[in-house]
Each structure stands twice: as C-alpha cells, then as structure tokens.
Amino acid sequence: MIKARVTVTLKNGVLDPQGKAIEGALGALGFDGIGQVRQGKVFDLQIESADKAKAEEDLKAMCEKLLANTVIENYSISFA
C-alpha cells in the first residue's frame, strides 16, 4: 500500500479571501508580524498498489480531473 499526500494551493495572484480573513483574525488575537496567509487543501490517499510510478501517474490524473482546479490552483504530490 502506498500512502500519498496531495497538496493543492492557490496560484500566485489569485485572491484568497479566506487567507485574508485568517490574517486579520491572527492580528486581532495579538500575533503581529504576519505578512501573508494563504490557505490550501491537503488530501491523504491510500493506494492499494506497490507500483509507485503508476500511482504517481494516477495521482496526477486525479488532480487534473477532480482534486485541483488547475486554472487557479497548483498541486504537488509527495509520498510518505
């Protein structure tokens, strides 16, 4: 079994109101010196296979089709 982690983040230049809200909330809680906050998503997947190359190919297809909106988001794949 392969354990993979897919991280999906907004591309540079794409507005992130959720991140802005967190930035404001952290400031209100007294944390200063916070420059920028951007929020993304992470998916932990278990794949019933031993073929890492095939799994990586599949994961890329999953990102393109479902997990990420590649117009505004980047994704990266890592293995545990």
Next chain:
Amino acid sequence: MIKARVTVTLKNGVLDPQGKAIEGALGALGFDGIGQVRQGKVFDLQIESADKAKAEEDLKAMCEKLLANTVIENYSISFA
C-alpha cells in the same frame, strides 16, 4: 522573512465525510484501488522575523488558538 507551512489533518478515528465523498467520486471516475481519502487544510504563512525559534513558538500558539481544533485535529509545522 520566514515562510512556514502549517498542515492541519483530522485525527484518526474522526469521521471525514468530505474525504469519503472524494473517495466515491474518484471511484466513479474510474480510479480503482483507492483505499482511503482524508482531507485536511494547509496554511502558508509569511512571518516578518528572522528568529525561527520564536516563529515556531508563535505558530504553535496560532494553531492552538485559531488554525486547528485540537480536539479533533492534529497540526504540523514546517519551514520552507
């Protein structure tokens, strides 16, 4: 400036309906052999400081107070 990434994931045993839905959707798209999918959050923060130890301490406090619900979520902090 320090760039940090905070990853927040659900603890084991906590139900993840969103992950289950993604699991089902991936199956419906023809990806088989998917064991389990769990979704989490990732925060990319820029901190205006050069003191990594202080930054890590601050980040832990941010996670405890705002970024993670430590009853049901784990967090991990990494630096770019």
